[in-house]
Amino acid sequence: MTANKMLHAVYRVGHLGATGKFLEALGMKLLRERDVPSEKYTNAFYGYGPEQKGEHFSLELTYNYGVESYDIGTGFGNFGVAVEDAHTTVERVRQAGFKVTREVGPVKDPTGYKFEIIQRQQRDPLCQIMLRVTDLDKSIAFYEAMGMQVLRKRDNPDYKYTLAFMGFGPEADNTVLELTYNYGENTYSAGNGYAQIAVSTPNVYEAAEQMKKVGIQLTREPGPVPGIGTKICAVRDPDGWKTVLVDAEDFEKEFEE
Template sequence: MASLLFSAAPNLRASLPLSSSSTAASLRFANSSYLPSRRLALFHLGSALPQSQLLGVKASNILRTEGNTIEAASDRIMAQAATTTTTKENVLEWVKNDKRRMLHVVYRVGDLDKTIKFYTECLGMKLLRKRDIPEDRYTNAFLGFGPEDSHFVVELTYNYGVDKYDIGTGFGHFGIAVEDVARTVELIKAKGGTVTREPGPVKGGSTVIAFIKDPDGYKFELLERGPTPEPLCQVMLRVGDLDRAINFYKKAFGMELLHIKDNPDYKYTVAMLGYGPEDKNAVLELTYNYGVTDYDKGNGYAQIAIGTNDVYKTAEAIKLCGGTIIREPGSLPGINTKITACLDLDGWKTVFVDNIDFLKELE
């Protein structure tokens, strides 16, 4: 497992301060209130991998060092009870009927205020909430086009003293649906934004698009559409085997293959997967470039979070489909939120969060 974790964030430590204590502190990430136990719990899920995972320490040992042996044992018993009464067939059938939604996408930025200003003034997002944890040397901000209980949002992390990240070659772009691409691009230019592809029809199609970069170099594709309930509409990731990836996301994640398009002239194939039609839901865009089987994932992009009714069955399905569980299902130390975290077959990280617990967290 340690080799998988290193490959997911190969340049992580190089960008951090030199002392080990400040290194751990500068990478901490939370989705929580200011309770110390809660911050510690969500540190294991966030935008950076904890030192204990990087050193190959098992999750059970981590929990024991925090005095949570009883809680960990209880979670294992619950997990065993959930899996011993099921079979492969009914677990995968359950996945198809689970109530799932893409909740947020997590990534790191070097100047939080500058990024927030760009997203709100140029892209029309709203700052939903922000929290600073000075004792742990990080700040989080959540932005989107609507409340978190009904919209897909971005979750930004600023680690004190880290002003630049390696985005890598595996992450592609985020997609935002706008009613007038040309007008949006003019606004972005006026605010000093970078336009990397001027407005115009997509190659081989009629949809008007443009590409821009945010202050940290993350790419955004602007897609011209009518009014939509989910303007933050895409996360594009590159994969080494598209058929394998589609099969995994359909079976293990319960996503629907919405459409697939091959572009032999440009030597790539794109597949759209999600939990509903593209014009009403955020979707995952998987891209396969002919002959490329592996990508550098950098240390900027972190993960997607998805809601589920049962993290135990979710983890079982992921294991059955060949995914790697990097955080066994169960309650987070100090709070009752149940989660599980995994790597897909290309090493991309996803965290599944209990739906009811997620709504309680927002309260």
């Protein structure tokens, strides 16, 4: 599954308008929006460039009518944003009225999700998602089965944690997962805010069979999404973090509507 690409991350927010202003303070733009009154929710996609063909990673915000807060849990870490000047970016977020949790470091959106501000050059500034895991080797094996590679690994015995950065290509050109293992931690709460990542794949049915062959159980068998027609399947890693595999051709058709 080497042709797979990261598409977007899905998470629930309590204030769609305020969250949009926060992301705009980070330099993102509203890429598309869809309101589904019959199901009482709205989706808004934000990012730094076009989503087509996985060119840019995006954030899919889900606002459920009337729900103003979520439990983010202890397992989700942060979204990483690469910028040329961290001080300028953090100050822009502060001036927009949002919380800076450390100088110069993470900033928080209105729902409480952390965004790590990283000073470095990056083609797509939405550069990483940090998730905490309880068994790093098992997590690495899971994402390798999906076609990702370990791009780099860092152990920090002094602070008792190990990081593994995984992705479908070089870190400078791809959004990656930052898996964090804290020594001795064997449980985290997932909360009900962060939902999943979406990954495009050339053939959902073949991808599903490959996952099954290595012992990974599907949480959703491959097939079209009712009302949309896009073919997907879904899996969860050893800690329960969800990945939805999306048919690449079907995903492109969503932009033709």
